[in-house]
Amino acid sequence: MGRMFRREQSRPQRRPLARALPERPAPILKSPREIQIMREAGRIVARVHAALRELVRPGVSTWELDQVALEVLQKYGAVSSFLGYRGYPANICTSINEEASSRRATSSAST
DSSP: OOOOOOOOOOOOOOOOSSOOOOOOOOOOOOOHHHHHHHHHHHHHHHHHHHHHHHHOSTTOOHHHHHHHHHHHHHHTTOOOSSTTGGGOOOSSOBOOTTOSSOBOOOSSTTO
């Protein structure tokens, strides 16, 4: 009987143990003035949320919520970042109940 020889098998290439991480961009540092502007914007958004919180209930349309948000924004000289973004026609981005996607404001309470 002859001897059995193992064939030479090519070894799989191993990947390096430590891969180089992609470089991250340096953080953009804000000036004190920019931080103040961001803080004031946050306060205005909090006021919009408070006004909407009082109004939200069954039967209120998303259009009505949008109008209240617009009034609060105008009172403080602010502009919605949603309005006009890629043609978006409303001041707030809302959804009804457990909807996964947001919709534009409508005057119907059920949509």
